[in-house]
Amino acid sequence: MPPVIDPDKCIRCGKCVDTCAEDVYFGSRRKQVPRVTYPHECAYCNGCVEECPAEAIRLRVPLPMMLLYKPPA
């Protein structure tokens, strides 16, 4: 479930924790890799991905939200 944080890239600045409108990182501790406490409440807005100065966050789109398309003939 989104978002996914790469702990090796994360610089523990807390910017994602500060700016997430849905507060999915609620309960994260300062100067630690943020905890995705409420992944089911993510709005997939990409806000944290955009704000992360270390490009350490990506959104994993859950399977029920998979985009459906018509296969080429």
Next chain:
Amino acid sequence: MRMEHLKCDVLCVGGGIGGLMAGIRAAELGAKVIVAEKGNVIHSGKSGGGCDHFLCYIPDVHGPDMNAYIEQMMTTQQAHNFQGLGMKRVRAHIAKTFDIIRLWDDWGIPTKQNGKYYFAGHAYPGGLRCLLKYEGRRQKPVLTDQARKRKVNIVNRVMIFDLLTRNGSVAGAVGIDTRTDKIIAFEAGSVILGTGGVTRLYPALTPGWLNNNATRPTLTGDGRLMAYRAGAELQDVEMRVLHVGPRYFARFGQATWVGVFRDPEGRPIGPFVTKPERLYGDITPEANKAIFRDYSKAGRGPVYMDGRGMTQEDYEDIMHWFPHEGLTPMLDHMKEEGIDHRKHPIEFMTYDQGCQGRVVTNEKGEASLKGLYAIGDELANGVSNASVFGWLCGESAVDHVKNAGVPGVTGMKEEVEERASLVHELSSRKEGADWTEVNVALQQIMHDYAGARRTEALLSAGAFHLARLKKKAYEIMRAGNRHELIRCLEVLNLIYLGEIVFQGALDRKETRGTHVRLDYPLTDSRMNGMIHVARRVNGKPITEWRAINK
């Protein structure tokens, strides 16, 4: 619980496009302004992820007759957005749009392409194009910066959940800190509600999930419900809203896609375009948003957004606008999955957005409670309307404070403590139902008893079931922490809204648009030009019909 006291001239509840624009304008006019936001203004609100289109009338582009622009606009989905608002308000909105666009451009939200204004999408081929394309991906950080430059006090992570009143005027509000054990009493001369629309009242796209919505899951009608509880009027709350978008990745941005809506055999399902037309898009669903659902039900689906045959310029256009419309996550997903819109027709579907409604306001944007204003989705849908009415209500709110002053709230402490007792109850229960349990129970009642097909028997039964649920929610809902407490308060707001939907739907004894009464299949023409008003009397909603203030 700690109590904090903040005082201002103008309190903006919600820091979306409307709240920030209202705050900016009120501060420019010299008011002391607070914007209180449940999340963080940087990315909150329906267009917190961006937007790429803005209703904007420019005489040099559209001609000198603004009414011709409005007539064209009202042949699209905007007719629904502005239904029941009155043409005077619509004209006031459109007349102001170009001023706002020029401001935004100055502030750093790009509104021109290669030095020119570019209009595309949501349009009939050959017709007037009403929507200006603009680069709104970073609009919220830009507006936040402008608000701070004008010394607007932005208070993030506070959910305002009730208004304080004195003698028929708004006097302030009560908010809960979403992270720490604190309650905040706001004393204000004017309050501007801009908390967005309503999500989570009806089920989302994915069964059992509370969140797969085109809009944000935390937009729960907070503003209109605090207005209602304080005695203000709401209108047309029972009217249902449909939208369309990709299956199953619920998103707005229908007109950012370029292509033709086709059936499985490749036949266009609408009469408007037969090949991708990026200046217009395929406006078929704006004639009938239910059309994709109806195709599926009739065994004629799925329906595809078919971009095959687009030019390289079309493709580059899409790639440019997707991120500005907030669709970067979808674009990334398509890349990961090897989905190419030039080759792969994408399935589209009808989204059931639940109910909309709005706060009843006069031409100044003022609600039936003096000093209270409503903007954004509390009034009408869209960034253009949110920004214009935000700006205008910022002005009205300052005028009100200049004339009436800040009323002051003697005895405020007791009132705040009364609200705090609910918070304490929800937080101190050791066992019971969490907010998701109550929310799902609410959704199934709304879906099954006030859904796509309604009858007096169903609505009456549903209203009874909802009353039982409300009682139980107050008795056993529990919050394990501060975050869950906020969700609990949101669910209570949704329950109140559900009550109004049932009452409104029972009293609307006709079929109109997506409000389908199987026992009243005809549209009652006597209700054309009327609004259906709900207000709270003795703790319960009552409704009445009133002519639109034209």
